[in-house]
Amino acid sequence: MNDPPRPLLLSALAGETVPRPPVWFMRQAGRSLPEYRALREKAGDFISFCLNPTLAAEATLQPMRRFAFDAAIVFADILLIPLALGQEVWFEAGEGPRLGPRPELATLRAGLAAIETRLAPVGETIAAARAALESSRALIGFVGGPWTVATYMLEGRGGDRAGARSLAFADPEMVDQLVELLVEASVIYLAMQARAGAQALQIFESWAELLPEDLFQRLVTAPHARIVQRLRAMGVSQPVIGFPRGAGALVAEYAASSGVQAVGLDVQAPASLGRRLQSQGLAIQGALDPLLLRVGGAGLDRRVDQLLEQWGQGPYIFNLGHGVIPDTPIEHIERVVRRVTGA
DSSP, rough: OOOOOOOOOHHHHTOOSSOOOBHHHHHOOOOOOHOOOOOOOSOOOOHHHOHHHHHHHHHHHHHHHSSOSSSEEEOOOOTTTHHHHOOOEEETTEEEEEEOOOOHHHHHHHHHGGGGHHHHHHHHHHHHHHHOTTTEEEEEEEEOOOOHHHHHHHHBBOOOOOHHHHHHHHOHHHHHHHHHHHHHHHHHHHHHHHHHOEEEEEEEEOOOOTTHHHHHHIIIIIHHHHHHHHHHHOOOOOOOEEETTGGGHHHHHHHHHHHOSSOOOOOOOHHHHHHHHHHHHHHEEEEEOHHHHOSSHHHHHHHHHHHHHHHTTTTEEEEEOOOOTTTHHHHHHHHOOOOOOOO
């Protein structure tokens, strides 16, 4: 009896030679799909949507039915961790996330014991999605990077993060304690996702930009390294993809010190950087501009071909440099996936 085919994504993450780069897109499940918008109308508020395993599994699987992606990513949100720790989180229509007053660190620390229980629905979503996916397609779990999540907890909303960065300079002890607490929460959450069936794990450090080198090492690289080390100490063997968006020249040091198996590159990453990381045995992921995906046309085709030519000998995972923009035409996504897969 033949074993089921190994997902192409996992082979690439292991540094193996693969016939073509696997492809998936950040935010592939979401507002660019009409079936998602219909589902969203039924779901009530966004947090309830994320914590409803039936609806969240459906959102996870929708893009897999429509496109020949090699991996699904669980439908959830990076702000479920502060919610589970006891900070109020909600989403304002058309404006994004809002967070209530940040509880004291001692109160947040007490919430660590409840992470698995409060976020158990995400594990149920993963189990349901994994059961529905073909064995040749991988399922990715994720967490927000500790610094990125901390910026929302400190500021109460998105923005330029100037307030959070100012606090990192003015009150480093408090910020470091909050980031370390989020490291602990992330490890608990990611280990639960791995047990539920996630085959790879991604750390979305969406706000790694605008940090000087010392602050970047302290708030991004070192916390990611602690997450990976603690996961391995717990016996979690799933590969970890680190995505320090906006890190620029600091990506090389991040790759060398964080312990991740793959590094997500954003739209500014030069070809030479990706090749250097590949030569060091790391897989790379990215870096198609989501705006170009939305614009489409011959320029999109050229950039897809360029990325495949410069990195396609691998290990390389074809992806965006950030998430799919909500008004991206579906035919543009289809066109890129066909160009990568040859289907």
